[in-house]
Amino acid sequence: MKLYSTNNKDLRVSFKEAVFNSMPQDKGLYMPVEIPQLDAEFIANIEKYSLQEIAFKVASTLLKDEIPTEDLKALIDDAINFEAPAVKLDDKTFVLELFHGPSLAFKDFGARFMSRIMAYFLKDGEQLLDVLVATSGDTGGAVALGFLGVPNTRVTILYPEGKVSPIQELQLTTNGQNIRAIEVKGTFDDCQALVKQAFADDELNAKFRLTSANSINISRLIPQTFYYFNTYAQLKKQGLNNVVFSVPSGNFGNIGAGLLAYKLGLPVKQFIAATNINDTVPRFLESGIYETKPSTQTYSNAMDVGAPSNWVRIMNLFGDDVESLKKVVTSYRFNDEETLVGIKEIDSRFNYVACPHTAIAYLAIEKFRTENPKDDSAAVFLSTAHACKFPDIFPVDIASKIEIPEQVTALESLPQHADNLGVDFEGFKSYLLNKA
Numbered sequence: 001m002k003l004y005s006t007n008n009k010d011l012r013v014s015f016k017e018a019v020f021n022s023m024p025q026d027k028g029l030y031m032p033v034e035i036p037q038l039d040a041e042f043i044a045n046i047e048k049y050s051l052q053e054i055a056f057k058v059a060s061t062l063l064k065d066e067i068p069t070e071d072l073k074a075l076i077d078d079a080i081n082f083e084a085p086a087v088k089l090d091d092k093t094f095v096l097e098l099f100h101g102p103s104l105a106f107k108d109f110g111a112r113f114m115s116r117i118m119a120y121f122l123k124d125g126e127q128l129l130d131v132l133v134a135t136s137g138d139t140g141g142a143v144a145l146g147f148l149g150v151p152n153t154r155v156t157i158l159y160p161e162g163k164v165s166p167i168q169e170l171q172l173t174t175n176g177q178n179i180r181a182i183e184v185k186g187t188f189d190d191c192q193a194l195v196k197q198a199f200a201d202d203e204l205n206a207k208f209r210l211t212s213a214n215s216i217n218i219s220r221l222i223p224q225t226f227y228y229f230n231t232y233a234q235l236k237k238q239g240l241n242n243v244v245f246s247v248p249s250g251n252f253g254n255i256g257a258g259l260l261a262y263k264l265g266l267p268v269k270q271f272i273a274a275t276n277i278n279d280t281v282p283r284f285l286e287s288g289i290y291e292t293k294p295s296t297q298t299y300s301n302a303m304d305v306g307a308p309s310n311w312v313r314i315m316n317l318f319g320d321d322v323e324s325l326k327k328v329v330t331s332y333r334f335n336d337e338e339t340l341v342g343i344k345e346i347d348s349r350f351n352y353v354a355c356p357h358t359a360i361a362y363l364a365i366e367k368f369r370t371e372n373p374k375d376d377s378a379a380v381f382l383s384t385a386h387a388c389k390f391p392d393i394f395p396v397d398i399a400s401k402i403e404i405p406e407q408v409t410a411l412e413s414l415p416q417h418a419d420n421l422g423v424d425f426e427g428f429k430s431y432l433l434n435k436a
Contacts, residue, residue: 001063003030003218006316015066016121019114019219020129022212023199029313030218036061038265046229047237054233055080055226058264062222067120075120079112084227086234086380089350093365094380095358096231102145103171104386104405105138105302106254109227110220111146117219118211119150126209130432131155132198133213134191136250136295137164137302138385141171143213144179155213156432158182158191161420163297163304167389167408174414182431186423187295189306192251197425204432215253216309224257229266235378242377246272246364248357248384250303252281252310255329259317262328269377273331274364276300276339280308282331288322299336299393300356302385332364339363340393347398355390358383 001015007028013021018030038061046054055076060069067075082101086094101108122129131153133143140157147155157172161183164172172181184191195212198204215221228245235243245268247255255273262268273281276298284290295306318325334342342359346352354362361381369375387394387402394402419435421427 001066002033004033005029006031006312015063019117019121019217020209020211022217023196025200027196027200029216029309031313031316032062035260035263043265043267046233049233051083051226051230052077052080054229055223058225058229059222061264071120075116079116080109080223080226084230086231089352092376092378094235094378095352095354096227096380096382098227098382098384099386102407103138103141104389105142106382106384107138107142108146109223110215111142111213113223114213114217114219115146115150118153122152126152128209129153130208130210131213132195132210134158134188134195135172136160136188136304137168139214141168144172144175148175148179149177153178155179156182158184158194160187160191161185163187163301165301165389170411170416173416173418174411181418183418183420184423185420188304189295190423192309194423194425194428198428198432201429204429207433214309215251221253221257221260224254225261225264228258228261231380232266240378242269244270244272244368244377244379246274246361246379246381248300248303248361248382249273249275249281250278250305250308252308252314254382254384256310256313259314263317271329272364272368273329274361275331275333276303276360277333277335278304278306279333280306281311282333285326285331299339299390300360302357330368332367334360334363343394343398353387353398353401354383355385355387356393357385
C-alpha cells in the first residue's frame with residue numbers, strides 16, 4: 001500500500017511510514033495511491049460473514065502485503081473484539097450502536113486498531129513513540145484505553161477546558177502509566193492546532209518520534225470502514241439492499257471512512273453529514289465557499305469542530321469535484337434546542353435513549369425523508385457514544401432510563417491528574433521538551 005499527500009500527489013510513502021509520521025511535512029493528509037475494489041462476489045454474499053471476517057477482508061484488500069495474513073487476522077481479532085449491532089427501530093429505521101467497546105464510543109474501532117498496528121511495527125530498542133492527540137470528547141478516552149500499557153509508547157492528550165463531559169474527563173485523566181492529559185484553556189480547534197504545529201516543528205521532530213492518534217492518521221480511518229460494510233451485511237440479511245447512512249460529523253473522519261468504504265465498493269445510496277451549529281460543511285455545500293470559523297460549544301461536544309481536518313480527504317476522494325460529491329453527500333445542521341427535541345422524539349417513538357450526537361443523526365434522517373418522500377431506502381443513523389456520557393443533557397424521565405456501565409462507575413474512585421496549558425504553541429512546546 002502506497003500513500004501520497006493531499007498536498008503533493010507525487011509523494012509516495014509506505015503504510016508504516018504514514019502510520020508513524022501521521023502527517024506529511026507539507027501539512028497535507030495521507031491518502032492511498034490506489035483504492036482497490038472489493039470483489040463483487042464478496043459484496044454479493046457479505047451477509048454470510050462476521051464483523052471480524054469483514055474487517056479482515058477490507059483491511060487485507062487495502063493493505064495488501066504490508067502485514068502477513070495470519071498476523072493481520074490476529075491483530076484484527078484482538079482489536080475488534082466487540083460488536084456493532086444495527087438495532088431495528090421500525091421496518092426501515094435502524095440505529096447503529098458503535099459504543100460497545102471499552103471507552104463506550106465509536107472511536108474504539110480506530111484507536112484499538114491503530115495502537116495494535118503501531119505495536120506490531122515497533123521494534124525492540126527503537127526510540128519511544130510519542131503519540132499526540134487532540135480531543136473534543138471521545139477520541140481521547142478511546143486512544144487512552146487503546147494505548148494504555150503498550151510498551152515503548154507515550155500518549156499526550158489535549159482537551160479543551162470545561163468542554164468535555166465529566167465522564168469523558170474521567171476517561172482522560174485517570175489512566176496514569178504511559179498516558180498524560182493536558183487541559184487547554186481554549187477550544188478543540190486550539191488543541192488540534194497545537195498538535196499540528198508540533199508535527200511541523202523541526203526541534204520537536206529532531207528530539208521526539210512524534211505521531212498522531214487523531215483521525216488525521218490513516219490507521220484510524222481504515223478500521224472505521226469496517227462497520228459500514230458490516231451494517232450493510234446486517235441489513236442485507238433482512239432483505240434490505242438500499243441504504244442511507246446518517247453520520248454525526250465533527251472532524252469528518254467518521255463519514256470520511258464511510259465514503260472510503262463507498263469508493264471500495266460498498267453500495268450505499270446516500271450519506272448524510274449531520275452537524276450541530278459548527279456547520280462549516282453544510283455552509284460549503286450550500287454556498288460553494290469553504291470558510292472555517294471558531295468552534296462553538298454545544299450539547300454534542302464531540303462535534304464542536306470549526307475546521308474539520310478530514311474534509312480535505314473527502315474532497316480528494318471525489319477529485320475536488322463538488323457536484324460529484326453532492327450526488328452522494330447531503331448535509332444538515334441542528335442546534336441544541338432541536339437536539340433536545342430529537343432526544344425526546346426518539347424516546348417517545350422508539351423507547352430508545354440516544355446521546356445528543358445520535359439525536360442529530362436521527363434528525364438528519366427525518367429531514368432527508370421529508371425532502372425525499374419517494375425514497376424508500378432503509379435509513380441507518382449512527383450512535384457514536386453511550387448516553388451515560390452526557391448525564392446533564394437529558395430530561396429527568398429519560399435520564400432515569402440510562403444504565404451506567406460498570407467501567408464508568410469504576411472510574412469515579414480513581415485519582416485524576418491533568419496538566420494545564422494555554423493556547424500558545426511555545427508553552428506546549430516547552431511542556432513537551434521539559435516533561436520528557
